[in-house]
Amino acid sequence: MRKILLILLCALPLIAQPAGAEEGLHLRSVDVDMTDNAALQRGAKYFVNYCLSCHSLSAVRYNLFERLGLTPEQIRGNLIFTDRKIGETMAVAMRPEDAKRWFGAPPPDLSVIARARGADWLYTYLTTFYLDDTRPTGVNNLAFPKVGMPDVIWQLQGLQAAIPLSGGPHQNSSDVSIDHLNLVQPGTMTPVEYEHAAQDLVAFLVYVGEPSKLERQRLGxxxxxxxxxxxxxxxxxxxxxxxxxxx
Missing domain, CATH: 1.20.5 (Single alpha-helices involved in coiled-coils or other helix-helix interfaces)
Known part of the structure; x- marks a missing residue:
């Protein structure tokens, strides 16, 4: 019970965002197939490479990935980059006081973020970072305006610029209504490839939020x-x- 309360408290920085921050936001729809082990494995790879340095999964143990068809040797060789054991939880080495000093607040635990936010919100969040010189990290996000998190996967997607409704260049003002985003610097992936990668990452977060969902449905x-x-x-x-x- 204490662990569940801790997870919910850690998720508050993402859940309790400014009132009206998402008003009028059109969420991008994403299909999540929890039976696609290959996609879930790719999502796990993206998470440990780009997210786990800051965001923990305190309710998830590494040996959970054996359910996805991975052997203990594959998990140790590809998903564990520290001295943690395969039966331990996916925690981060970053100290909370350092995180608060660098980002303004400790990055939330993501064990139940998919259940709190929904798959469509997560997919929209991962695909709508855009350049904004008014922000300390140099980027902003349509799904989470004034987010403190930097765009850690920009090298995959590239850099996007926001085009305001009135047309013309974006003036980096938070009160400008944004019409759409334009890719101004390509990443290592094509737009289609990146969308598939984001979908895999979302699928992984949905899976770890409720890994027994398929078993529960079969039992039902x-x-x-x-x-x-x-x-x-x-x-x-x-x-x-x-x-x-x-x-």
Whole structure:
């Protein structure tokens, strides 16, 4: 119970954003297939390479990835870059006081961020960073205006500039209504490749938020089938018990 409360408290910096920050925001839809182990493995790779240096998954142990078809040797060789054991949680080495000094607040734990925000919000967040000289990190985000997180995956996506509704160059003002984003410096991936990478990362975060979801759904079908059978048996049993009762 204490761990669950800790996770929720860690997620507050992302959940409790300024009122109206997302007003009018059109979320980009993303399809998440939790049965696609290859996509989930790629998402895990992106997370440990670009996110785990700041964001922990305190409710997730490395050996969870064995469910995705990875062997302990593959997990140690490709997903663990520290001296942590395969049975330990995915924690970060960054001290909270250092994080607060560098970013203004410790980066939140992402164990349940997909359940708190939703897959579409996460996908929109990962694909809508744009240049903004008024921000300390040099970037802003459509899904999370004035976000303190730098665009750590800009090398994959490239750099985007915001085009205001009125047309013309963006003046880096937070009160300008943005029409769309333009790619001004390509990354190592094409736009389509990056969108697939973002989708894989979102799928991974959805998976770790509820890794037993597929098992729960499969069990639910058996429960419904049992209840249906029980209803039929109970109905005929009731008729048998009451057949001699006169009204």
């Amino acid at each position: 079908l058996w429960v419904l089938a049992f209840l249906a059978l029980l209803f039929v048996v109970s109905y005929f049993l009731k008729k048998e018990y009451w057949k001699d009762v006169r009204h």
